[in-house]
Amino acid sequence: MEAQGYSKKDWERHYDEKDLGWDLGEVAPPFVNLLESKTIIPGKTLVPGCGRGHEVIFLAENGFDVTAVDYSKGAVNHLNSVIKERKLVSQVLHLDFFTLDSTHDGLYDLLIEQTFFCAISPIQRPLYVGTVTRVLKTGGMLAGLFYHTGQEGGPPFNTTRDDIIKHFSDSFEIRELSQAKNSAEQRKDKEWLVILTKK
Numbered sequence: 404m405e406a407q408g409y410s411k412k413d414w415e416r417h418y419d420e421k422d423l424g425w426d427l428g429e430v431a432p433p434f435v436n437l438l439e440s441k442t443i444i445p446g447k448t449l450v451p452g453c454g455r456g457h458e459v460i461f462l463a464e465n466g467f468d469v470t471a472v473d474y475s476k477g478a479v480n481h482l483n484s485v486i487k488e489r490k491l492v493s494q495v496l497h498l499d500f501f502t503l504d505s506t507h508d509g510l511y512d513l514l515i516e517q518t519f520f521c522a523i524s525p526i527q528r529p530l531y532v533g534t535v536t537r538v539l540k541t542g543g544m545l546a547g548l549f550y551h552t553g554q555e556g557g558p559p560f561n562t563t564r565d566d567i568i569k570h571f572s573d574s575f576e577i578r579e580l581s582q583a584k585n586s587a588e589q590r591k592d593k594e595w596l597v598i599l600t601k602k
């Protein structure tokens with residue numbers, strides 16, 4: 404399979420041109436429910452491909468110790484300015500998620516997936532699984548929304564229930580894999596709510 408989708412330059416251009424069709428402008432509603440139901444609890448948390456960081460801000464405001472990663476300068480600059488303005492304490496790393504060094508290994512209690520798995524080339528999915536497995540503690544949780552676009556091509560690249568089972572079941576216990584109930588209007592009936600714990 405060939406690499407498909409966007410290069411770093413393509414993502415950067417979207418921020419430069421403020422062409423951010425994926426950006427909900429707020430935390431994705433299912434994460435609010437995960438907090439309210441105490442499915443996710445404060446701890447050391449990683450948000451890969453954080454974009455403008457609505458999840459990062461939401462979690463930081465609710466006591467999570469968040470590290471956010473994005474390789475687009477426009478995303479990182481925006482998020483840093485919001486963190487400063489709101490006087491929050493979070494780390495924003497301007498780098499390629501797949502190059503996180505070994506100081507991150509086994510460090511995180513929680514990883515939040517929101518429109519990053521669908522943004523990368525499908526050929527990188529094993530690398531995604533390898534990286535999230537590496538950085539989570541044993542028993543650590545991946546809580547995410549995976550985009551079932553039902554369409555060819557991307558980004559966003561379609562994610563089926565079988566894709567999730569195929570990629571994650573070797574290294575993770577699947578605690579929940581169901582259609583998200585309160586997705587943002589534009590993603591209604593197209594998101595898997597996924598809760599995994601690292602074996």
Ligand SMILES: C[S@@+](CC[C@H](N)C(=O)[O-])C[C@H]1O[C@@H](n2cnc3c(N)ncnc32)[C@H](O)[C@@H]1O
Pocket residue numbers: 414415425426427451452453454455456472473474475478498499500501517518519522523
């Ligand atoms: C579809 S956007 C989603 C942003 C954010 N999660 C949201 O839902 O608004 C995907 C993001 O992943 C970033 N990205 C793509 N590949 C990356 C990589 N290898 N390392 C770090 N960031 C990456 C892009 O710069 C972009 O901000």
